[in-house]
Amino acid sequence: EVLIVDTPEEAAAFAASAVLDGLRAYGTGNPVLGLATGSSPLGLYAELAAAAQRGEVDFSAARGFALDEYVGLDDTHEQSYRQTLIREVCNVIGLPESGLNVPNGNGETVAQIAEQAAAYDEAIKAAGGVDVQILGIGANGHLGFNEPASSLRSRTRIKRLASQTREDNARFFDGLDQVPTHCVTQGLGTVQEAGRLVLIATGSHKAEAIAAAVEGPLSASCPGSVLQLHPDAVVVLDEAAASRL
Numbered sequence: 001e002v003l004i005v006d007t008p009e010e011a012a013a014f015a016a017s018a019v020l021d022g023l024r025a026y027g028t029g030n031p032v033l034g035l036a037t038g039s040s041p042l043g044l045y046a047e048l049a050a051a052a053q054r055g056e057v058d059f060s061a062a063r064g065f066a067l068d069e070y071v072g073l074d075d076t077h078e079q080s081y082r083q084t085l086i087r088e089v090c091n092v093i094g095l096p097e098s099g100l101n102v103p104n105g106n107g108e109t110v111a112q113i114a115e116q117a118a119a120y121d122e123a124i125k126a127a128g129g130v131d132v133q134i135l136g137i138g139a140n141g142h143l144g145f146n147e148p149a150s151s152l153r154s155r156t157r158i159k160r161l162a163s164q165t166r167e168d169n170a171r172f173f174d175g176l177d178q179v180p181t182h183c184v185t186q187g188l189g190t191v192q193e194a195g196r197l198v199l200i201a202t203g204s205h206k207a208e209a210i211a212a213a214v215e216g217p218l219s220a221s222c223p224g225s226v227l228q229l230h231p232d233a234v235v236v237l238d239e240a241a242a243s244r245l
């Protein structure tokens with residue numbers, strides 16, 4: 001389902017409704033939410049916070065599963081996705097830190113990080129699966145940190161970051177050389193197991209990636225195109241992000 005609205009604010013409101021409907025449809029108890037970092041979902045999180053204040057939803061016993069994390073950043077580093085999600089999601093919507101799960105990008109060896117990544121997929125399963133996965137999309141079509149050429153059936157694993165992605169994210173660090181080179185990301189196969197996917201994109205810089213994801217061929221060269229395989233994927237766009245459709 002593709003919803004096109006006039007403004008980013010409306011997109012946030014529609015995406016939040018899609019998340020709440022999805023929690024009602026797929027939730028079997030306390031919400032299990034798949035969380036994305038990035039600027040795209042910030043308005044959506046604000047709308048979820050407002051819904052929680054109105055008593056329409058309660059995240060106090062919810063669990064959150066992050067899409068991805070950098071390799072080699074301490075989990076107290078302010079740019080780690082754990083700290084980012086605590087600031088931008090947990091503290092906003094009232095999801096306790098104890099309910100937040102983030103892939104572990106630290107370990108003594110690469111093999112240890114790989115084992116932790118496999119255990120992360122098991123933890124999602126043990127929680128009963130993600131009810132609703134919130135997604136943004138990278139300008140190159142990436143989902144989470146699944147860069148172009150990621151296997152459409154991939155599981156949570158270590159990946160090298162594309163140079164474009166490192167450049168895009170350098171603004172959060174003291175220079176490009178401080179941006180980690182690798183990450184641990186949920187796989188495209190992992191993401192597709194969520195009950196509902198809700199992707200939000202706004203702005204003309206996302207228009208090309210959205211056109212490829214929504215109307216292009218199903219292809220590993222645009223990881224976002226996996227949404228075409230999902231039985232309940234909702235894509236919410238403002239006019240600018242929809243301008244190439």
Ligand code: GLP
Pocket residue numbers: 036037038039040041067068135136137138139143144145165169
């Ligand atoms: C990051 C994240 C993605 C996110 C993307 C877009 O690299 N790993 O999950 O969707 O960037 O970010 P933004 O929403 O700020 O454009």
